[in-house]
Amino acid sequence: MSIKYCTVTSKEELEQILTLQQANLWTNVNLEEKEKDGFVTVEHNFDILQQMNKVYPHIIAKDGANVVGYALCMHPMFADKIDILKPMFTEIDAVVPKDEKYMAMGQICVGKNYRxxxxxxxxxxxxxxxxxPDFDSIITEVDAKNTRSLLAHYAVGFKELKTYFSDGRDWILISLK
Structure with missing residues (x-):
């Protein structure tokens, strides 16, 4: 197996991201899987995924022609486009210095067979x-119940900015410099 990291360049790659997202969406995995493997919270549609990719291309991991993992680049200009993420951007505005340029990581996911x-x-x-070259940091949030994801983010160098409550959940806002 040889994994290649690159940016999204095709409609097919965007569609594969959505398929991988559905397989790991918190509403589509059982409690045992959530605790063991984590989950993704946000469900994107093709149009928003494509719009985001046109502004700043998403990062994908490929095994041959197959997308096996992704990290979505969500430029702050999309702050009001996905309802569940609106509070995250409000919290970012409250804690991140105004002169800091950041990219929001809209979601990260690795396929089950590639973890x-x-x-x-x-x-x-x-x-x-x-x-x-363009941004000082990458900022995202993790559902506090998603222990696997939170530990993985800390392991690659993310630091906690704050914890807050929104949409019936505790969220950990984190940053990578």
Whole structure:
């Protein structure tokens, strides 16, 4: 297996992201899977995913022609486009200095058969290299109940900015410089 990290360049890659997202969406995985493997919270549609990609391309991990992991680049200009993420941007505005340029990581996911192989770290390393010339940091949030994801983010260098409550959940807002 040879994993290649790159940016999204085709409609097919965007469609594969949506398929991978559905397989790991918190409403589509059982409690045992959520605790063991984590989950994704936001459900994107093709149009918003494509719009985001046109502004700043998403990062993907591919095994041959198959997308096996992704990290979505969500430029702050999309702050009001996805309802569940609106509070995150409000919290970012409250704690991040106005002169700091950041890229929001809209979601990260690695396919079940590709976990524990360094792909999560590879996606973030690639994203960091990709956005670094233009942005000072990458900021995202993790559902406090998603322990696997939170620990993985801390392991690659994310630091907690704050915890807040929204949409019936506790969220941990984190940043990677």
């Amino acid at each position: 524990n192989q360094g792909i999560f770290r590879g996606l973030y390393n690639t994203m960091k290299q990709h956005v670094q």
